[in-house]
Amino acid sequence: MNSQEVRSKFLSFFEEKKHSIVPSAPMVLKDDPTLMFVNSGMAPFKEYFLGNAQPKNNRIADTQKCLRVSGKHNDLEEVGYDTYHHTLFEMLGNWSFGDYFKKEAIAWAWELLTEVYGIDKDILYVSVFEGSEDDGLGMDTEAYDIWKQYISEDRILKGNKKDNFWEMGDQGPCGPCSEIHVDIRSAEEKAKVPGKDLVNQDHPQVVEIWNLVFMQYNRKANGSLEPLPNKHIDTGMGFERLCMVLQNVQSNYDTDVFKPIIREIETITAKTYGKEEKADVAIRVISDHVRAVAFSIADGQLPSNTGAGYVIRRILRRAVRYGFTFLDKKEPFIYRLVDVLSNRMGKAFPELKAQKQLIENVIKEEEQSFLRTLDQGLVLLxxxxxxxxxxxxxxxxxxxxxxxYGFPIDLTALILSEKGLKLDEKGFNEQLQKQKNRSRAASEMSTDDWTILAEDGEEEFVGYDTLEAQVNITRYRKVTSKKDGDMYQLVFNLTPFYPEGGGQVGDKGYLEDAHGDVVYILDTKKENNVIIHFTKNLPKHINESFKAVVDAKQRYRTECNHTATHLLHQALREVLGTHVEQKGSAVHSKYLRFDFSHFSKLTVDELRDVENFVNRRIEGKLPLVEMRNIPKEEAIAEGAMSLFGEKYGDTVRAIRFGKSIELCGGTHVKNTADIWHFKIVSEGAVAAGIRRIEAITNDAVKDFYFENNRAYFEMKDLLNNAKEPVKALQSLQEENTNLKKQIESLLKDKAKNIKGELKNELETINGVQFLAKKLDLDAAGLKDVAFELGGQFNNLFLLLATDQGGKALLSCYISKELVESKGLNAGQVVRELGKYIQGGGGGQPFFATAGGKNPGGIVDALENAKNYIS
Incomplete structure (x- = not known):
């Protein structure tokens, strides 16, 4: 059974059981601060488990892209060394939100595995929760008794809290679970060791394939458990492991999920999988990692230096270095695997085909960049x-x-061993731990349980229609972090505050009670479908009604910028071509940032055309046409643009300004004339095939022109009110260039004269020609003098200093014969003497420089130079 059939049979089975089949959600989470990536099938449905929203159908099934490379669930370092862990994997799942429970979940799991897929019952084991004294929970006898109807009791294992109690985090919904394990070893191996002894022992052929989680408790901040109002089912089956079982192979990498990618790697690298262990590990790493990176880019997450982007870059760089070290690939090649991946998985995940060219471009550039880093790292090493x-x-x-420099530590250790050297691993790990402790301390946060003041169903957002509303606080909690100190999060029965989302910042404003007391709303965010308002102080009269007021000025400026992003998107597609697609945005009150797919830098004419296109729409006074809660298919049919990486519901909100129509939940001006004017302030590259425009509107444009006008008249004034200031400035530049050349010539003559004088000041100490002196020269002059003298004298040790513009400079020259015979090093000398001038530097063993901010320390530096040879 090929992998596409495996996936299809799963979804068809649960569709027959009256489950709605939903598409995989994007892997990068937008409104859940507790998770960076979707790391399990249940993550996209957290709002349902938490009771913050109701699904249209209480039964759902899907295949979900998951990424486990950060936080509690991190399989990265195991990938490649075993045959069943992955960074990206598919999780097949069926879900019940307050509908069926253990009886049906177990029965259907057994039916699917043994009857539909035809897995031999004799190779299956199941586990149930044995209980936990700490939580006051006994064994899950209900699940045990159900399982007895399908499998012999000697194959029902009791599992501890670590293996058989599933929690989404330190707080929140949780419950006992039943795992289903498969033993695909040979008969001879099974005769030696019973399969039940190898369950959860990291054996590559005795693996968990399905986990049935019975969500029935809520973990509170103090660690205690309380029953959930409704009981839920959350299951997750590893697609790749299931394919391994059904295709009768011993490794996930031997399935048709990975074999086409591995064959392409073999072709590119001239290596044969299965011949050499180190090469095999590298091939497994690369075939796994290219999937994770490709899907992330398709979902809108580009490699970068921070957050989720940093994790993606780290995954790709791990693949590059394995190719570099064990497959001898010194040029980009991983991007060439995207074509195979797209052909194999594009039907189930169409975003791979749609974004194929972008994915290839981004991976190739990242490969080139990291290979340059490796080259530089080798020089430094x-x-x-x-x-x-x-x-x-x-x-x-x-x-x-x-x-x-981003140079991998395992590569450092490998190279050192080849040179007969050792690495102080303990010292490295100490430094690494210090860094982790600093990062952990900076991000440490404690969150109290919600204090419930009123039960009020689903919170209503009224901010599209009004900036003021009478509200009640329905719940609140305290959050403490090192960065922000104590903060309070408030939830209202309804709110005019727009929560951060779709690139737009959250609203600010204030709450005012009937007594005139005011509490300021510092930010608004959305977390698992709940709008949360951040305050520094808790309102005094918290059970009373409040007037909630949004900062109208900030909202209006933000609306101008958000509307401008829609017009900008339309303009770019009109001027550059329909290949342009939005790849991210940031909409603030002061400016907007817009990332888009395009292959080259925009010309001056293209930027002007884009700017003019937007401003013509502003001058055209296009009214806002808002369509709320319309079916997504209807909006797409109308021409609305949807974005890769965004999660849309069955009904959407569409925004139209003239011919510009997009799916968008943000706030906008009522008419494009409100924007006043649009001005691009910068354009540049973000990644391969991705450009970024930053622009301003309204008041910011007025300030921009005012500042430019002021600078123009200040410049004219400095140029004695020249009628043609540009020509006057060009004339000054030419004059300045000529004067610089004259000064350089004079300094060279001066250096020659000084060189003649310095010959007579050299003193011999321990066979070394020594001189330490302050000179009235610039950095280039010091270097010229040093190398001129170095060319005439052997065994020379020079320390020259100068004071230029209030800053100190040291230059050290040591003859190569002294470097070799006495182990002297100019770089080490300037680093140590640099402390006297409150600075530092470096260079080569025979010549190095250091700069500092304390010219007064030059005397001490010169006096101490003699210590190196005396």
């Missing part, structure tokens, strides 16, 4: 090796190479 006087390279140096 060789320098560290040259400076190391023992057989062990310090962990601190290795960590600097890893942290500052």
């Amino acid at each position: 060789n320098r560290i090796v040259d400076e190391t006087k023992s057989d062990t390279v310090s962990g601190e140096k290795a960590f600097e190479l890893y942290d500052t």
